[in-house]
Amino acid sequence: MLLTYDAFREAVEDDDRRRSLLFEDDHPRYVLFAQQFSRVDLVRLSASATAIRRMDRHRDGVGFLRSILSGKRVLNLFAQPSTRTNESFVAAAEKVGATVRVVSDLRTSSFAKGETVEDSVRTLSSFYDLLVSRHPDDDFATRAAWALRRSRRPIPVVSAGSGKSEHPTQALLDVYTLQYSFAERGGLDGKRVLLVGDIGRNRAARSLALLLTRFEVRRLDVACFPGHGPDPALVQALERARIELVTHDSLPKAVQTLGKELDAVYVTRLQQEWDTGAGKLGTSEDFVLAWDLRHHLREDCVIMHPLPRVNELPDEWEAHPGFVVWRQVRNGMWMRAALLADIHGATDEIMARARRLGVA
């Protein structure tokens, strides 16, 4: 059944219809939205990420991991530069044995000669077994998935960030980091998270908020830059999940008010690259997590940031027991490795081997 692009797009944006298009035999084939993942998916992926991380320390484990996607070739098509996400995907793919090539400058491809995006993507994909796509257009990854799905070589597609709205693997790694941090405190259910920054435009914060609806979270606190609160779609999604949304207009005030009740503070930077005429980089003190604020927080309050940071999360926080920012970076690699393996239906195999090696 060949859908038109518009019909495909409408279907994958519909909570009830997307799974049949984006998943196959209950594992993902096209990874376009954070919210395409169910709680079961998130738990499975997190367990696999931990298994992979632990196996990577064993010589036997390393050899097994590299056999998982051995011979598979991954194309990172990064039209929008992002060294950080790119390197994370490359490392992830190599950990599970795939080889990766990065194509970043589409001007050197045939787009410039009048070729359609569909032809370019199909041509490049001819040489690969999986496409990781990063693009400034909101619907590039969706369009690539649609074009490839119609072709005779319908390879999987993973969005590594499309436009301002979607960054599904960032949300996966953040959920994983939270679950991991709360492992001895019953997991994410019932936890209280404060998201800071530009919730409407920061893909990381927005996607994380959407994934929190998969857990028994009753309330979400957000401290938003003026004029950058949650968008209507996000508000609606939280309402449907019966999560109370509480908005604060200052981070210090929010921390002072919520204090020891907070289980995690997720700080982000002001996304100034989207603004025209932006002044100097950095965030006003209303949205800086000053080191002094630690006195209001619990010692085990988790401190996260998707990076890069400017001034909003000072260096001193490295000394705080809950500071997991560098762990987030590494978790991105483990979670993406788990995702690539899951796409190929290898998660059961990973968990079985991890149990045998005693690290599951």
Place this chain on the structure above:
Amino acid sequence: MLLTYDAFREAVEDDDRRRSLLFEDDHPRYVLFAQQFSRVDLVRLSASATAIRRMDRHRDGVGFLRSILSGKRVLNLFAQPSTRTNESFVAAAEKVGATVRVVSDLRTSSFAKGETVEDSVRTLSSFYDLLVSRHPDDDFATRAAWALRRSRRPIPVVSAGSGKSEHPTQALLDVYTLQYSFAERGGLDGKRVLLVGDIGRNRAARSLALLLTRFEVRRLDVACFPGHGPDPALVQALERARIELVTHDSLPKAVQTLGKELDAVYVTRLQQEWDTGAGKLGTSEDFVLAWDLRHHLREDCVIMHPLPRVNELPDEWEAHPGFVVWRQVRNGMWMRAALLADIHGATDEIMARARRLGVA
């Protein structure tokens, strides 16, 4: 015996003298021109490409393939951007076990510091076992082959396109696709092919025409853009091979005239990037293979295009049984893998293993 560059160039352009310089023990060492290959070479390479393609589907086959050039390091020196050809070579080399590095921006090398081309090529080549070269200069690959041949590490050189005239591996993949498409109809001998476009400047079309002289082709039809007919050297080569050259001034008229007699139509785009002051991209309807024209053609008429395409081969053709454009793309990878293996004298080994695996 150290030839000067001019003597080397003259010798390799001479049909009678080139083989002793470009081949070694009857397998190619320097791949500079489509016309350096004999019919025997073409048949051997095509059989190997098919064997490689089939083995790539078997787990045992994949392991064997990756052992062929294991430990070899390939340098793709692409001074002229071409993501498509580059990725095809990278995939080909990796399929047979080599590792590949791409150097595309020669400005970051030492050319800018006053170094000669010969020094730059020799320095870079010091770290590699084979050079794949793409360059806007007509004689870059030939000059690189000459310089390396004189050195103490005379690694093989493969041209991936030099200037406007040579693109030997594109011609190899096109011949392979034709032979493959005609496999059950007696191969290329006696077939009637219509080449469309800028025969003088389109390296793909031009090189393919030269290779058709290796088969029992009696007649070649070309539909040429005005002012862009075959160049004198090509006309002469066809004459020597006793191939009647028939020129048409419109693709629709040619198709209407030749109709069911045609075994293949090879469409190309107008090479506007060579023109100064080119207007909008695209081809006038005189050289578009409109979908309506299918009624004049046989169902099994092969439809090819080297890509990228603009408007000259509309999307509807994907539904035609003879449409093999995406197969061409994949065939490029298989043929280049066969070529890299052949350069290393591995073709016998490939055919023997393919027979043992039952896929030869």
Place this chain on the structure above:
Amino acid sequence: MLLTYDAFREAVEDDDRRRSLLFEDDHPRYVLFAQQFSRVDLVRLSASATAIRRMDRHRDGVGFLRSILSGKRVLNLFAQPSTRTNESFVAAAEKVGATVRVVSDLRTSSFAKGETVEDSVRTLSSFYDLLVSRHPDDDFATRAAWALRRSRRPIPVVSAGSGKSEHPTQALLDVYTLQYSFAERGGLDGKRVLLVGDIGRNRAARSLALLLTRFEVRRLDVACFPGHGPDPALVQALERARIELVTHDSLPKAVQTLGKELDAVYVTRLQQEWDTGAGKLGTSEDFVLAWDLRHHLREDCVIMHPLPRVNELPDEWEAHPGFVVWRQVRNGMWMRAALLADIHGATDEIMARARRLGVA
């Protein structure tokens, strides 16, 4: 013990204190300066480089070599373009089984978003096991080493050239080439070397001079471009090592004077890229090793050049028995492979295997 950057920098620049910071269990962990290596280090690394070079010719040897750093991932962070050094490091790392990624355009990373250098380096390093750094700033590699040393993943750092002053691996390969060339003449001790060019700004020449202090060299001749003699620190280091420094103001005159006494002539080019308003490339004849000068030199006088060259070492020298310029290029790869292995404490293993294969 967490040092401030200034304290770290001061310590590593001090001949007596640096070893405890840059080495671990007597193998290097941070490679920042040529002069951090002792004679014992240089002899060990040279022997290992030779063993690796010889093993690379054996099928068994190749397999062993690739097992040494198997699974390790190397990041070449090359903010300053240098295809030559970059490719040498990539080849070296791959020879000993590591995989390498090159990040060259830091503008595509998050520096542009206001991130600190420390955050960028730590983030990128999160995905890698070793950092090779090339940067126009004199202290970039030192700063990266300091930042990583403080972190929870203190991966090794190798400078591939920082600013104008340091290029430690070039010095290692030059010392190796000299030792190798003098293998049957008792090694570097007692040899007489003439360094030509911009001793103050040419990192290669300067670092080599510093390493000569590790051998029983009594006298060092330098033929310097006007105004580009040795800097005070170099003069002082030579004095401390009791090496007599003899300065010449013309290469031809130096060769005519020293003649058959010379064991090696190390030619370099004028570093015009550092000059503003530089005229045409090339060196005046006062610093060109004209082919006629060969009559003054011994047949076994070693002729070296770090490349790229402009006009200062004419092509005819290729025919001279002592011309080892292309061997220098290959030696760079072997020496860097030896260094990467040594950093991981693998040198004993390499020498043991080489003895078993009969190539030590």
